[in-house]
Amino acid sequence: MKCKKCNKTAIHFQPYSGAHLCGFHLIEDIERKVKHTIRQHSMVGRNDTIAVALSGGKDSSVLLYLMHKLFHQRPDITIIAISIDEGISGYRAGTLEHAKELTQKLGVEHIIANFKDEYGTTLDEIVAKGGEKGPCSYCGALRKHLLNKTARESGATRLAVGHNLDDEAQTVMMNLLRGDVERLVRMSPGCVQPGLILRSKPLRDIPEKEVALYALQKGLPVDFSECPYAYSAIRGEVRDMLNDFEVRHPGTKYSVLRSQDKLAEPLRHSFPQAVLNQCSICGEPTAGDTCQSCKLLGRKD
Ligand code: SF4
Ligand SMILES: [Zn+2]
Ligand SMILES: [Zn+2]
Structure with a gap:
């Protein structure tokens, strides 16, 4: 089959879209979409x-590139x-090697922060102790906290994360299935708050498969291994449901994401953003008295 745009x-x-694309025109299409997403959601401003956030996996490596x-x-x-x-x-050391290789290749400053130094414990140790929640609940909250703190301390004004179209469409559906409209609204960036670096998702309009093809086409040093704790039955x-729908009704994932965009704006008034305080234990921004990380770690004043 020939490319729609060349021979x-x-x-x-x-x-x-109904288009067959060669490597060159697929890259061009992805870059055009990412530029559009960045402009549409004002993800980059002057002097930023x-x-x-670089894990060394395909999404964040493509995002950094x-x-x-x-x-x-x-x-x-x-x-x-x-x-x-x-x-x-058995997992993170390998992905970090790929992350280091990519940042060296691009000449980008690379900061590595770790749970052990920040929290005095690793995720493996938390899991071994048998926490009340699954590994991803600890990992997600603690990583978000540490990313925000490290970004702020490095002088960053924005934090870009590598979530792709598939990730975002899945999260929209999961929030809907749980009836969690507040989280659905919170998927869109809020307003600037002290201590909290605004997050953006420039790959939100790129299907996962195309992110992987981009990485392969560009020969990026990418780690395709999976975290040993990666198991979420509902996700x-x-x-699977979204992939099945996408095969039978192409464009479903985009429709799901557009629905979130359209719903978030008017619903924002029903779920006003809480004014953040400083956590009484660690000083990081939080809606309550104690931040989620300190609660999960059982830290006391
Ligand atoms: S899959 Fe692994 S890296 Fe990802 S949130 Fe879960 S424990 Fe953390
Ligand atoms: Zn072509
Ligand atoms: Zn705290």
């Missing part, structure tokens, strides 16, 4: 220092990378 052999078919490509010639914009080492043996079911 070369296509490497990818986009069922949602953008910290890219793209942000560097799009902005490294802007003298007022700085791109840095932040990786979090949660302490997951797996939602992913």
Whole structure:
């Protein structure tokens, strides 16, 4: 099959657009969409220092590569990378090696923060103790906390994360299935709050498969291994359901994401953003008295 835009052999078919694309035109299409997403949601402003959360996996590696490509010639914009080492043996060391290789190749400053130094414990140790919640609940909350803190202390004004279209559509559906409209609204960035770095998701309009193809086409050093704790029954079911719908009704994932965009704006008034305080234990921003990380770790005043 030939590419829709030139005579070369296509490497990818986009069922949602009906287009067969060669490697060159797939890259061009992805970069055009990412630029549009960044503009549409004002994800980059003048004099920004953008910290890219870099795990070494395909999504965050593509995100860092793209942000560097799009902005490294802007003298007022700085791109840095932040990786979090949660302490997951047999997994994180490998992905961090890929992250280091990529940042060195691009000449991007790379900061690595780890759970052990910040919290005095690794994720493996938390799991071994048998916490009340699953590993991902601890990991997600503690990583978010540490990413925000590290980004702020590095002088970053924004934090870009590598969530792709599939991740976002799954999260929208999961929030709907749980009836959690507040979280659905919170998926869109809120307003600037003291101590909290605004997060953005420049890959939200790129299907997961295309992110992987981008990484392969560009020959990025990417780790495709999976975290040993990665198991969420409900996310797996939602992913299968959306993939099944996407095959039979191309464009479903985009429709799900657009619904979230349309719902979030008017519903924002029903769920006003809480004014954040400083956690009484660690000083990080939180809606209550004690932040989620301190609660999970059982820290006391
Ligand atoms: S799968 Fe869960 S435990 Fe593993 S890195 Fe992701 S959030 Fe952390
Ligand atoms: Zn082409
Ligand atoms: Zn705290």
